[in-house]
Amino acid sequence: MTKINEASHTEIDQSSRRDFFRKTAVYSVSALAAASVMAPIKISAEDDRAIIEEKKWGTTFGYPVTHNLYGQPSPYEHHVTRRNTQLLTSGNWYASIAMCPIHELNGIITPNGLFFSRSHGGTAEIDYNEHRLMIHGLVEKPIVLTMDELKRYPSVSRIHFIECPANGGPEWRGPQFPSIQFAKGMMSCAEWTGVYLKDILKDLGLKKEALWMLAEGADNSHMGRTIPVDKVLDDAMIVWGQNGEALRPEQGYPIRLLVPGWEGNLCVKWLNRLEFASEPFYAKEETAKYSTLKPSGKAIQHFYANEVNSIITSPCPDKPWTALKRGDVVEIEGLAWSGMGTIEGVDISFDGGKNWVEASMKGLVLPKAWSRFSLMYQYEGKPLLLSSRARDDAGHIQPTVKQEREVMGVESVYHRNGIATWEVTAKGEVNNVQVLS
Numbered sequence: 001m002t003k004i005n006e007a008s009h010t011e012i013d014q015s016s017r018r019d020f021f022r023k024t025a026v027y028s029v030s031a032l033a034a035a036s037v038m039a040p041i042k043i044s045a046e047d048d049r050a051i052i053e054e055k056k057w058g059t060t061f062g063y064p065v066t067h068n069l070y071g072q073p074s075p076y077e078h079h080v081t082r083r084n085t086q087l088l089t090s091g092n093w094y095a096s097i098a099m100c101p102i103h104e105l106n107g108i109i110t111p112n113g114l115f116f117s118r119s120h121g122g123t124a125e126i127d128y129n130e131h132r133l134m135i136h137g138l139v140e141k142p143i144v145l146t147m148d149e150l151k152r153y154p155s156v157s158r159i160h161f162i163e164c165p166a167n168g169g170p171e172w173r174g175p176q177f178p179s180i181q182f183a184k185g186m187m188s189c190a191e192w193t194g195v196y197l198k199d200i201l202k203d204l205g206l207k208k209e210a211l212w213m214l215a216e217g218a219d220n221s222h223m224g225r226t227i228p229v230d231k232v233l234d235d236a237m238i239v240w241g242q243n244g245e246a247l248r249p250e251q252g253y254p255i256r257l258l259v260p261g262w263e264g265n266l267c268v269k270w271l272n273r274l275e276f277a278s279e280p281f282y283a284k285e286e287t288a289k290y291s292t293l294k295p296s297g298k299a300i301q302h303f304y305a306n307e308v309n310s311i312i313t314s315p316c317p318d319k320p321w322t323a324l325k326r327g328d329v330v331e332i333e334g335l336a337w338s339g340m341g342t343i344e345g346v347d348i349s350f351d352g353g354k355n356w357v358e359a360s361m362k363g364l365v366l367p368k369a370w371s372r373f374s375l376m377y378q379y380e381g382k383p384l385l386l387s388s389r390a391r392d393d394a395g396h397i398q399p400t401v402k403q404e405r406e407v408m409g410v411e412s413v414y415h416r417n418g419i420a421t422w423e424v425t426a427k428g429e430v431n432n433v434q435v436l437s
Contacts, residue, residue: 073113080104082114083181087170094122095221097164098250099185102335103313107363108159108370110188112243117250118164118186121221124270128254131218133238137276140205147254151240153195158237158260159369161337163187163306165263165290165414172410175432180316183432184420187337189370192258193241197274198233206233210276214283215257218272224283225266225290226302227259229276235260238271261339261368262304263414265290295409306339308398309417310346310373310390321428326381332359336371338392345391346373352385352421352435353400359388384424385435402437 073080082098089096100116110116117123128147136142164186170176177183206229213232216224227236237258240247247253252269259266265285280286280302291299312334315321324330336343343365347356359373373388391397401418408415423431 080114082117083185085182087176095120097186099181100188101181101318102185102187102311103180103316103318105313108189108335108366108372109243110190112190112245112248112251115188115190115242115248115251116162116164116186118264119219119221119250119269120223121219123250124217124219125249126218126254126270131254131272133255133272133274135200135204135274135276137214137274138207138210138278139201139276140207141203143204147240150195150238150255153199155193155195155241156237157191157193157241158235159189159191159364159366160258160260161187161189161368161370162258162264162267163337163339165265165303165306168416168420169413171434172405172408172412172416175434178317178432180311180313180318180432184311187264189337190242191244192237192239193244194237194239194255194258197236197238200238201233206276209278212277212280214273214275214277214281215266215268215271216273216275217252217268217270219270223265223268223285224281225268225285226280226283227262227266227304228302231259231262231304259304261306263290263306266304290414292408292414293411294407295411303415304339306337307415307417308336308338308340308343308390308392308396310334310336310388310398311420312348312386312388312422315386315424315428315430316422317430317432320430321379321424324379324381324428326379328379330377330379332375332377332386334359334373334388336373336388336390337369338390338394338396339368340396341392341394342367343371343390344393346371347389348373348375349387349389350384353387353389353419353437356389379428381426381428383426385421385433386424387419387421387435389419400437401434405436 080101082100084096084098098117100110100114131147133145133150167186168184171183211229213227213229214224215227216222238255239258240255242251247256252271255271256269257267257271286301291301292303293299312332314333332348336346346359348359349356357375359375362372362374365371389398398417398419404418421433421435423433
């Protein structure tokens, strides 16, 4: 048998590759000319070193399956990370927020390592075996549960988004961030596993005068929020799983509260106490914070559900169209969500809201979860004002910025859901702008 050394084998292989591409170059041009999503281009495949030359990963062993006991992203995706800004911190990084790169995600599930993170006193690292959940107040049988005891209740898994009510809050007066990650990155969506609170309360017995529940965390801020019992008995959950694994410490390990569709601040992390009472508790987080100031100077308290909303994620300032050529067909894509129901549809405008075209919904469309929308567009190289407008099955439609300001003014920080607009320049650059009406 003739032995061929590695060098000569590579040389023969590359020669045959070049011959193949010389023969097929004409065919490739014709095939691309007929494709609907790419403009005709001149191909010189035989000169493309990326496909002609065999790469090291094709000629050597990769690392063994024992290399990473917990899988890691590719190092070539190093730019896909959460990001922070000093504008949204209290002088240090303990009471702050890390933004989700929503423009880099696919589908509606946020990977656990990219899920936005908000804490009021740093990330607590809690010993599972030492953690307890106390449920007391206006219940017939107060109880203290270990984590193992809690998990004996029947579990459910549900897909829901969590959104900080301050998402987009710095932009009430006008655009602040040349980045979708900082403008709208205070949200994420995951599959949560845990137990409905109503199933626990069936065992404990809720007294008829119990109208409110205080949820309190075990971290050093002991963050607490008041929640009406009607919501508790609807779909509130105590969760210990996220996307098929245990909660991570920054998401409240070992347990957190999940209040689907409502303010993320209500989804108390490191949960260790639930107290039922006949009146609200008026905790700091619902008096000094998380109350919405109106033009009259009065504040709205107990302002819970995140309103119907949407944002175009591609293009955006972080993913411009500068590489496109006139005639290219490109997908406009985005996210829509509503804490009041299920997204029913999304419209897209190319002229700042004067005219609208209905987009297609893609993938799963679930209640109180992210939904993806899409529209194929032939790039013309002309300036655009690109907006999206969502509606839900409860009859809510995203308002214009002017409509929103007429009700809420510009002093509020929370619950901003006015129509967002990107300016796309003739060069394909994308800027954050506001169109009032």
